[in-house]
Amino acid sequence: MNVVLDHQLQQRIFAEMVEAYPNEGGGFLLGTLDGDTVSIADVVHISNTFEAEEQYHRYAMTPQDWARLEDEADARGLTLVGYYHSHPNSPAIPSVYDRDHALPNFTYIITSVQNTGQPSPVEMRAWLLRADRSQFDASTLKIT
Amino acid sequence: MPAIRIPTPLRAYTGNQAQISVHGATIGDALNDLTTQHPELRPHLFNGAELRSFVNIYIGEEDIRFLNGLETEIEEDDALRIIPSIAGGN
Numbered sequence: 613m614n615v616v617l618d619h620q621l622q623q624r625i626f627a628e629m630v631e632a633y634p635n636e637g638g639g640f641l642l643g644t645l646d647g648d649t650v651s652i653a654d655v656v657h658i659s660n661t662f663e664a665e666e667q668y669h670r671y672a673m674t675p676q677d678w679a680r681l682e683d684e685a686d687a688r689g690l691t692l693v694g695y696y697h698s699h700p701n702s703p704a705i706p707s708v709y710d711r712d713h714a715l716p717n718f719t720y721i722i723t724s725v726q727n728t729g730q731p732s733p734v735e736m737r738a739w740l741l742r743a744d745r746s747q748f749d750a751s752t753l754k755i756t
Numbered sequence: 757m758p759a760i761r762i763p764t765p766l767r768a769y770t771g772n773q774a775q776i777s778v779h780g781a782t783i784g785d786a787l788n789d790l791t792t793q794h795p796e797l798r799p800h801l802f803n804g805a806e807l808r809s810f811v812n813i814y815i816g817e818e819d820i821r822f823l824n825g826l827e828t829e830i831e832e833d834d835a836l837r838i839i840p841s842i843a844g845g846n
Contacts, residue, residue, distance in 0.1 A: 636845065636846075638844065669845050672841065672843040675840070678841070695842050695844075709843070709844065709846075710845065715765040745799060
């Protein structure tokens, strides 16, 4: 799978993830799907609703957030194509927790944020869950 | 006949249909009918006999976990919706 993300949208994600540090942050990816290419048209930040003391390693959004953004995507002629979140102080690789709460056909963009004197995004990777739920495969992330 | 709205990522398993009509007197019956019509949905909705923790079923604005769960009775014209709760962590 190829994931195409505009440089300015990537910078927006980076800024949000740095602001959330040392907690996790995240949001939805709206875009279009054409064959094996997902093109991200917009990113929508969603507040982390996990218990405050767990937010350093957990991120969650409500079902109402999903319903609202799915309806918004439809209204804008877009598709809810994925979601993004950060991994503070750990690699941009899906965890077992990520896999247990994931859906296939949905792009997962993970940003690793590390404190290198100040919080900085050090890596962004895109992933897709296999249909048999066994593991994620890396997508090719193209920044345009 | 009740209809269930399918979340975008799972429409790959319903022939890209966003809404599926189902038979059943309860939510559990309706989901069984849905996953009989579209078997590839089942592993993403259920872990064994239990709904996956991040899978929520709504009747209108009501989460069935706050009603009677899979035993919740449904009416012919109910609008059901499968809504995932996105979560992640490291």
